[in-house]
Amino acid sequence: SQQGEEDPQALSIQEGENATMNCSYKTSINNLQWYRQNSGRGLVHLILIRSNEREKHSGRLRVTLDTSKKSSSLLITASRAADTASYFCASASGGSYIPTFGRGTSLIVHP
Amino acid sequence: GAGVSQSPSNKVTEKGKDVELRCDPISGHTALYWYRQSLGQGLEFLIYFQGNSAPDKSGLPSDRFSAERTGGSVSTLTIQRTQQEDSAVYLCASTGQGAGDTQYFGPGTRLTVL
Numbered sequence: 001s002q003q004g005e006e007d008p009q010a011l012s013i014q015e016g017e018n019a020t021m022n023c024s025y026k027t028s029i030n031n032l033q034w035y036r037q038n039s040g041r042g043l044v045h046l047i048l049i050r051s052n053e054r055e056k057h058s059g060r061l062r063v064t065l066d067t068s069k070k071s072s073s074l075l076i077t078a079s080r081a082a083d084t085a086s087y088f089c090a091s092a093s094g095g096s097y098i099p100t101f102g103r104g105t106s107l108i109v110h111p
Numbered sequence: 112g113a114g115v116s117q118s119p120s121n122k123v124t125e126k127g128k129d130v131e132l133r134c135d136p137i138s139g140h141t142a143l144y145w146y147r148q149s150l151g152q153g154l155e156f157l158i159y160f161q162g163n164s165a166p167d168k169s170g171l172p173s174d175r176f177s178a179e180r181t182g183g184s185v186s187t188l189t190i191q192r193t194q195q196e197d198s199a200v201y202l203c204a205s206t207g208q209g210a211g212d213t214q215y216f217g218p219g220t221r222l223t224v225l
């Protein structure tokens with residue numbers, strides 16, 4: 001079963017609005033990562049948050065982690081049409097060396 | 112090279128034929144992963160290589176799938192007797208240290224089995 005599951009599956013917003021995507025996972029993790037994928041090709045790493053961190057920022061991205069709820073959120077502020085992509089969370093639990101990915105959130109930002 | 116490269120970028124084959132997909136990881140990266148992604152789905156783990164250790168093949172869906180990594184660098188994923196359900200994008204990623212580290216992905220190979 002998937003370690004991480006993103007929610008919502010699809011999100012459609014207007015340029016300038018904020019986009020929030022959530023990720024839930026099942027077992028304790030060492031860290032959680034968010035990736036972006038354009039057009040079904042390679043994934044690009046966005047941000048990594050460790051299990052002892054609660055919030056992390058990178059440019060217009062803000063990631064939070066709530067280990068008590070086993071969930072994370074990715075916020076993209078002031079979205080742009082170029083942010084249109086699929087966003088995935090990935091996490092590895094315990095001593096596993098294999099991060100597992102959710103099915104992703106498909107974000108469409110309308111200009 | 113600057114990043115992970117994969118070849119070919121697209122492959123169309125007939126059912127029953129064998130295919131080989133290649134991945135060149137970032138130089139010096141010890142860990143290499145293969146994933147499969149079907150249309151609109153997440154990434155399905157296939158196989159993991161770490162240094163000279165025995166690979167973790169737990170994600171390979173059938174014995175038609177195999178992979179090797181020569182000299183700790185280039186990896187080849189081989190699918191024998193391809194089936195239509197093998198159609199997907201095959202992604203390769205490498206990391207510098209292994210578990211939980213940032214994965215650097217190649218652009219993928221889109222495989223279509225007719």
